[in-house]
Amino acid sequence: MxxxxxxxxxxxxxxxxxxxxxxxxxxxxxxxxxxxxxxxTKRLTAMDYNPLLEHIKKKIGSWTARYLSYAGRLNLITSVLRSICNFWLAAFRLPRDCIREIDKLCSAFLWSGPDLNPHKARICWDTVCKPKIEGGLGLRPLKEVNDVCCLKLIWRIASHANSLWVKWIERYLLKKETFWSIKATTNRGSWIWTKLLKYRDNAKHFCKVEVKNGRKTSFWYENWSTLGPLFDVVGERGMIDLGIRRHMTVADAWSGRRQRRHRAALLNRIEEALMLQKHNRVDEEDKVLWRGANDTYKDKFLTKETWRQTRSVSNKVPWYKGIWFAHATPKYSFCAWLAVQNRLSTKDRMLQWNRGLQATCTLCNNNFETRDHLFFSCRFAAEVWENLAKNIYKARFSTNWSALIATVSGHWQDRIESFIARYLPQVTVHTVWRERNGRTHGEPPNPGSRLIQWIDKQVRNQISTIKATGDRRYEKALQIWFQSRP
Structure with a gap:
C-alpha cells in the first residue's frame, strides 16, 4: 500500500x-x-522541467555561500548541480530554454552566491564552460552534454544493450527495421524517439560493427565494411544490382545468394568485402564498436572521449600551465585566473561604470590603479614580491605582469622549482588583492612585512601538506624554499 x-x-x-x-x-x-x-510522451514543457529548476534553486538556497570562495562555489556547481542535470540528461533531451535557465542559475550562483544576482558576472558563461587549456574553468556546456547523452542512448540501441527499454524499442518501434533504416518521419514512439532519429547522421560517424556470425548486422545500413554503410554508397539501385534485399543481414547475404561479377568496380568491391567476412566468420555474436580517442574503436561508450570529438574547439591560451598545475590551491588559482583575464575589479575597470571614482592606487597612493600596476609595479607590492621571489626566479625575476606570466607558463626543468615559481605568484596575487580590498573598505592597513610573513607561511604549509600526502617528488621543496629566503 x-x-x-x-x-x-x-x-x-x-x-x-x-x-x-x-x-x-x-x-x-x-x-x-x-x-x-x-x-x-510529448516534448518537455516549462511545467515539466520546472521541478528540475526548483531542485537546483533549493540546493543553492541550502548552501551558506557567503562563506564560500569562488572556487568553493565552482566545486559545488561541478559536483552537485551538474550531477542533478546529468540525471535528467540521461533520459531526456532538455529544451534550449531549460538549458538557458540552468546556465543562468549556475552563473549567478558562481558570481554572487545565493543572491543569484545575474548582473555580477565577471566573465561570460560561454568562456567559463571551456576547458582550462582554452581559458575556461573546465565545465562542460550543457548543450554539448545533451548531445553526448543522446548519442549514448543511440549506442544502447545500436549495441542491443540488455535493458528493458532497448528490448521494448526493438519490439514495438523497430520491429523488422534497424535503427539506421527506419524513416525519420515515422509516427511511432515519443518525442525523444523522434529526436534520437535526428542524431543518426552524427552517430553514424562513431558506430561500427565487427562481424562475427553476421546474424545481427544489417547488410545495408550498418557500418561493417571499409566502405561504410553500403546503402549510403550505392542506394536503392545497388540493392537491385546485388540482389540483396533491404532487411537482409550479413549472414543472410552469405547464405541466400551466390557471389557475382559486375561491371561496376564498386559493386565488385562490395562482393569482395562480403566474401572476406565470410571466410573470417566465427560462431560468436557480432560486436558493436564506438569510436574513441585517436579513431580507435572500442566495445563501450566513453562519454569523455565522445564529448571531445563533438565539442566546439577554441584556441589554447598560452598561460594555461602558469594557472593550473598539480597541488595548486583552488581559491588562489581562481584569483590568478581572474587576474590573467583582467577581470578583477581594479579601479581602471570600475571607472567604466563610476566616472566620479578616485582611481589612485590604494596601496601606494601614487599611480593609476590597474592590474599591471598592482602586480607588481606598485611600490608597496613590488617590495613584497621582490623579498619573496628574487632568489627563486634569479635572472628571470621581473615585476612586469606580462613577463611574469610568460615566465611561470614556460618550461621549468626542475619539478620543485617549477611548483614554487608557479605557486608563489598565485599566493602573492591573492594576498595583495585582499590587502587592497581591505584598505579600500576602511580596514587598518597591514605593513608589507606582515604580508610577507603570511605568504611565507602559506607556502610552507602547502609544501608540508604535499609531503603529508606521500608525494615524495617534493621532499626537498621545503629546503629549497628556506634557501631562497633572505
Whole structure:
C-alpha cells in the first residue's frame, strides 16, 4: 500500500471521493513522476522541467555561500548541480530554454552566491564552460552534454544493450527495421524517439560493427565494411544490382545468394568485402564498436572521449600551465585566473561604470590603479614580491605582469622549482588583492612585512601538506624554499 498511488482525472468530485474512500491509496497529482523524472510522451514543457529548476534553486538556497570562495562555489556547481542535470540528461533531451535557465542559475550562483544576482558576472558563461587549456574553468556546456547523452542512448540501441527499454524499442518501434533504416518521419514512439532519429547522421560517424556470425548486422545500413554503410554508397539501385534485399543481414547475404561479377568496380568491391567476412566468420555474436580517442574503436561508450570529438574547439591560451598545475590551491588559482583575464575589479575597470571614482592606487597612493600596476609595479607590492621571489626566479625575476606570466607558463626543468615559481605568484596575487580590498573598505592597513610573513607561511604549509600526502617528488621543496629566503 505504501508504494502505491492512485491518480484521478475526468471524474466528478463525488465520484472522486467515493474512490478515495474505497481504495486507501495515496492520491497523486498529474503529471506522473518516476524517480524524480516526469513520464511524458510529448516534448518537455516549462511545467515539466520546472521541478528540475526548483531542485537546483533549493540546493543553492541550502548552501551558506557567503562563506564560500569562488572556487568553493565552482566545486559545488561541478559536483552537485551538474550531477542533478546529468540525471535528467540521461533520459531526456532538455529544451534550449531549460538549458538557458540552468546556465543562468549556475552563473549567478558562481558570481554572487545565493543572491543569484545575474548582473555580477565577471566573465561570460560561454568562456567559463571551456576547458582550462582554452581559458575556461573546465565545465562542460550543457548543450554539448545533451548531445553526448543522446548519442549514448543511440549506442544502447545500436549495441542491443540488455535493458528493458532497448528490448521494448526493438519490439514495438523497430520491429523488422534497424535503427539506421527506419524513416525519420515515422509516427511511432515519443518525442525523444523522434529526436534520437535526428542524431543518426552524427552517430553514424562513431558506430561500427565487427562481424562475427553476421546474424545481427544489417547488410545495408550498418557500418561493417571499409566502405561504410553500403546503402549510403550505392542506394536503392545497388540493392537491385546485388540482389540483396533491404532487411537482409550479413549472414543472410552469405547464405541466400551466390557471389557475382559486375561491371561496376564498386559493386565488385562490395562482393569482395562480403566474401572476406565470410571466410573470417566465427560462431560468436557480432560486436558493436564506438569510436574513441585517436579513431580507435572500442566495445563501450566513453562519454569523455565522445564529448571531445563533438565539442566546439577554441584556441589554447598560452598561460594555461602558469594557472593550473598539480597541488595548486583552488581559491588562489581562481584569483590568478581572474587576474590573467583582467577581470578583477581594479579601479581602471570600475571607472567604466563610476566616472566620479578616485582611481589612485590604494596601496601606494601614487599611480593609476590597474592590474599591471598592482602586480607588481606598485611600490608597496613590488617590495613584497621582490623579498619573496628574487632568489627563486634569479635572472628571470621581473615585476612586469606580462613577463611574469610568460615566465611561470614556460618550461621549468626542475619539478620543485617549477611548483614554487608557479605557486608563489598565485599566493602573492591573492594576498595583495585582499590587502587592497581591505584598505579600500576602511580596514587598518597591514605593513608589507606582515604580508610577507603570511605568504611565507602559506607556502610552507602547502609544501608540508604535499609531503603529508606521500608525494615524495617534493621532499626537498621545503629546503629549497628556506634557501631562497633572505
Amino acid at each position: 505504501e508504494k502505491s498511488t492512485i491518480y484521478l482525472a475526468g471524474v466528478s468530485d463525488l465520484t472522486s471521493q467515493e474512490i478515495k474512500d474505497r481504495y486507501r491509496f495515496d492520491v497523486g497529482q498529474l503529471p506522473v513522476r518516476y524517480l524524480g523524472l516526469p513520464l511524458v
